[in-house]
Amino acid sequence: MFVKQLTVFIENRSGRLSEVLGVLKDNNVSILSLSLADTTEYGLLRLIVDNATLGREKLTENGFSSLLTEVSIIKIPHKVGSLQKILETIDKNGGNIEYMYGLSIESDMAYVVLKTSDIQKLDRILEENNIHTISCEDLANV
């Protein structure tokens, strides 16, 4: 199962990040998680939101360039070593992870966003190994 992530390219200029988040706020797009990776000149802001398509549309209208990327969100036990075990499984089955970040933590479960270069393959590995993923619809309940 895939979830659409919203990626925004932003120059490292003061106020840019707040401008992007302002557009989302004005259109009532709720942010569930984000990761900001940056170099000295620019950064990529990656967001999991409740309505990625609307978010992208509004960002485009406001002159921001963004992209929808498919990622997997896995639901794993909130226990020491559980993420490591899953990565080991993915690795053993020839999958690869480009980047990842946490989504949310409940008392006994945690959600992690995974980005791979071959999402069909990753999806298959996750399914075959009974690793639980969530859909766009499930996001609302996270």
Added chain:
Amino acid sequence: MIWSKEETLPREEIEKIQLERLQETITRVYSKVPAYAKKMDEAGVKPEDIKTLKDLSKLPFVTKQDMRDNYPFGLFAVPKDKLVRIHASSGTTGKPTVVGYTQGDLETWTECVSRIACMGGATEKDVAQICFGYGMFTGALGLHYGLENIGAAIVPSSTGNSQKQIMYMQDFETSLLVATPSYALRLAEVAKEMGVEPERDLKVKIALVGSELLTDAMREEMHKFWGKDILITSNYGMSELMGPGVSGECLEHCGMHINEDYFIPEIIDPKTGEVLPEGEQGELVITCIKKDALPLIRYRTKDITRLFYEKCKCGRTFCRMENLSGRSDDMLKIRGVNVFPSQIEEVILSVEELGPHYEIILEREGFLDKLTVKVELAHSTDSFSVLEKITAEVRNKLKIILGLDAKVMLESPNTLQRFEGKAKRVKDLRSK
């Protein structure tokens, strides 16, 4: 099609006309323009010393500074009441340079531009939208009268209000576009934003571009936006000499034919002022031989080019000047290296992931010049490796071509400034 039979005259006949007109012009300016008489006396040349075309090189040059020193009408060869039009350059530093036209000059101008528009494929069937700024700038009115003379329907839309420009193109079925290369690209961008696909939804088949360099890379970029079949030709001129109409490209794309019965071109070494042999690159110097009001003699254009005299496949015998490689004015000296912004442009346009807009920033850090090139991503990406690959590619190519290390800054699509007239892409902050 060829507009005038003069364009195909044999070389001897062209030279005969040139010599007659040159001698007449020199005699006239010597008696009517004190500033010229003074310059010629100082150089020890009299009008009767001009016996052959080669003698032209005995005459002193005229520069933009001479025009400023004689502001506004000091170099004019007719009394003010003979003028029917006055134009002026933008004059970003100090006084503008002023140019004037008699009724006869306007007719000459119209003839020259008609030839150039015809070379670029224009006919009476065209609907010609002129997206040059109307006003003191000669570009718009020059093309206006030339195209009208051919019989095209003129849409004098000027610059700005790009969405309305696209609406005119759709509703009037504009077939010919007059603009700077950068504004032509901007218009295509705006059309796309409006959901109008230039190649599919518009009828523009001819673009006459000018007032900015048209590099091969820029031409390719224009084809990408406007379609592969659009006829793109560049034309050349400057207000001091007349405005557009000095030279223009034919559809063979092998340089711009100079209207040699009105202008004599020379190529000089910009440092020594020596006339260079045929085919060598140097500064273009132009003498106006059929102008009443402001016949500039040996005007230094500061444009760097070469001249070719072989007959063109199009049938014209007028010599061709290579599409400009730069203006000596635009040339930047960065850490001792001569750099034309057009060289940087070629690099940027060769990188597929980048858009055609850019900015060049020069700063001084201690004793060193620092070159920064701001470029715009054409599309978004989710991958740092793609972003790193783009910056590395631009940096490496600049290093190979210029021998200089540059800082490359990526910007989001549509963030760099767009221009409607001449693009100002260089910010030189070194003197401040």
